[in-house]
Amino acid sequence: MADAPPTYRFEAFELDCANRQLRRAGEPVELGSRYFDALALLVARPGELVSKDAFMAEVWHGVPVTDEALTQCIRTLRRALGDAAGTPRFIQTVPKHGYRFIAPLASEPPRLRAEAAGEARRLPAQVAGTATLAGLAVGLLAGLVYGVLAGTGGGGQVLILAAMVGALGLLAGAGLGAGIAAALAWRGRANAAVVAGAMLGGLAVGALGNLLGREGVGLLSGLAIAGVTGPFEGLVLGTASGIAAQAALSGRRRGAVLGLALAAGALGGALIHLAGGTLLAGSLHALEQGLPGAQLRFDRLGPQGFTSGVRAFTAVVEGASFVGALAAGLLGLRRR
Known part of the structure; x- marks a missing residue:
């Protein structure tokens, strides 16, 4: 059986991939479907460079879009997270290459992960x-x-x-x-x-x-x-x-x-x-x-x-x- 989609926690945020929801202090934060996918892609690779090509392949699934679409996506994510491009806490721009998620992820005890998986079942x-x-x-x-x-x-x-x-x-x-x-x-x-x-x-x-x-x-x-x-x-x-x-x-x-x-x-x-x-x-x-x-x-x-x-x-x-x-x-x- 495939593992349940993970839940990521960073600062006051919780990214629940199973229910496709971003929460801040327990309250839902509205995100469009593609923007959620983009954030999940970044958070799943903490500290790694995520290239523009990776965004196009995994978020837009090869549908041709302009660079402005990705820029608008990152801008929206920063606004939802309360982040700033000049002094980033979550999403760092790597000029001409892509973006990197830089916030530390909170660890989750195995017992809680097992309980969450059981609840999903x-x-x-x-x-x-x-x-x-x-x-x-x-x-x-x-x-x-x-x-x-x-x-x-x-x-x-x-x-x-x-x-x-x-x-x-x-x-x-x-x-x-x-x-x-x-x-x-x-x-x-x-x-x-x-x-x-x-x-x-x-x-x-x-x-x-x-x-x-x-x-x-x-x-x-x-x-x-x-x-x-x-x-x-x-x-x-x-x-x-x-x-x-x-x-x-x-x-x-x-x-x-x-x-x-x-x-x-x-x-x-x-x-x-x-x-x-x-x-x-x-x-x-x-x-x-x-x-x-x-x-x-x-x-x-x-x-x-x-x-x-x-x-x-x-x-x-x-x-x-x-x-x-x-x-x-x-x-x-x-x-x-």
Whole structure:
């Protein structure tokens, strides 16, 4: 098994290569992806000359760029580190040749390295569990809300609906969590693979949910239920969830992560509605229409019934709630 990407410490800084994050006194310092790669390249070779050709090969991967791009990169790194070209503490310029990282690196006891490696191995399972619990929580809440607003069968029906929708939320969270966890285990860090894993997880969960909701009800009742959530909806929400998960796990600021998650979820819900898809409220409304005696009255959700506008509103709120809950859970995991 390959060693976990290292973490370097110098003065008040910590360069966490596994999570692609630079921290100062425990607080994240924002760096672009290429700038992070350039700093990691320098820090991995303390005291050594890193040539311009090495930067071009390992940071820009052979893509032709001007010398000004490298100069701007080093300038940005110095600004992030509080360094100065004239009196460098971290990055020293070697005129016409390249740059050298000159700050001493703090040593890390082997026990701490082993603990960090163990934590990295546990992370995928922790992410999968957190996503599953987030899906369960938002499903229970949605079931309670719709049970109170649209149910006609009293408190018992509200609890049954909450349990049923909670189970669906648990299934959705488990599928997305499995996809994200698989990507983390494969790549070892939160990158674009996390988004791809969430997309595939959402697609699989949407297909399974559609099968259970449509074919399962049909098998038990002999009635066909159309218009329930399916693979397309799962793919869209999976994409939004993956974007939020990548942001949460890569160390971005909590407020920015939550804002991104809510916006991505809301946009996903709107896209699903505009494409003619349906989420929870639409699926329950389809159940109401297809099963006489279902004890649901979704026409209560709007003054003129369950109109297209109401359907759009519920889709946006559901998308934002689901992705926001997932991001909040992962941020809590990151804090621990």
